[in-house]
Amino acid sequence: MRHCHKWGQKFQDYGFRLTVSREAILEVLSNSNTHLSAEDIYLAVHSGNPAIGLTTIYRTLELLEHTGIVSKFEFGHGRAKYELAEEFSNKKHHHHLICKKCRKVIDYEDFITEEKEYITKAEIGLQNKYGFDIDNHIIHFYGICPECKTG
Amino acid sequence: MRHCHKWGQKFQDYGFRLTVSREAILEVLSNSNTHLSAEDIYLAVHSGNPAIGLTTIYRTLELLEHTGIVSKFEFGHGRAKYELAEEFSNKKHHHHLICKKCRKVIDYEDFITEEKEYITKAEIGLQNKYGFDIDNHIIHFYGICPECKTG
DNA sequence: TTGATAATGAAAACCATTTCCAACTATTGA
């Protein structure tokens, strides 16, 4: 029953064991369609498997980030958020729209074609100029959401 | 000797007092050409004014961020970084290129014309679709810097 | 000057995340 998910192989390729805890964490990330904090994941995992500790959540998330299976985001509100990387997710390529007042984060999938054009050009140019191997980018828009405007 | 800097008026417009501590902090930000942590600023301010405490640094930075005079960034390495907002800085519009290994952050000013085209389009579209008042955006590219590749 | 209000520093509290450590589990080779 190994490798039933596409992440299994990749994880084991790095020499890590695919334990019950780790699969449970990946399951939660996989079933969520939004970014989760470590505590969100801890609570979700707990309902089916109360023995799994918060330390394991953090440790596993670190490995998953390292292997590129999950992406970690810091929206600037004190706690990191995690979501399955695009390659392993059923979500489309997206970015984030953040309300500076209520801290709400909206995932948007608009203007990806236009974005790709710009990002590709910039990536190639930056790789040449600064010698970086670029493998990722984030775009955040900040503003005030409609609810906070009227409220 | 008030309002000798363009930020002075804006800060006071919000009803905040322009004290010695606050001016010292703004001076440090103004003379730096890169993003600084609260501790960086604390140490810099200390050389000329040892009485100013770290608490004041944090409090002032919060006000400055709130008034839009400084921008706060979380590059994901545990400590927030601050820099004068574009409007008040002599730095050009720029974004960040981050090494995932050594955590170095490079400011780049390339492809701004192309970026602007995309960002403007996306901003207008997102404002219409989601009702946000967008006033800011960040773009981060992540990768491995040349030193970390060969090292 | 005076009185109201805002700003300050030091110490304590906070809180997400990491580290420690001893126990446990899976894999390997004999």
Add this chain to the structure above:
DNA sequence: TCAATAGTTGGAAATGGTTTTCATTATCAA
């Protein structure tokens, strides 16, 4: 099968950047 080895785990404690508390001090308007 059975160690031996290496990887994994949970809980408690430590960490470290940031925030809060509180008593004191500075600032501003009248």
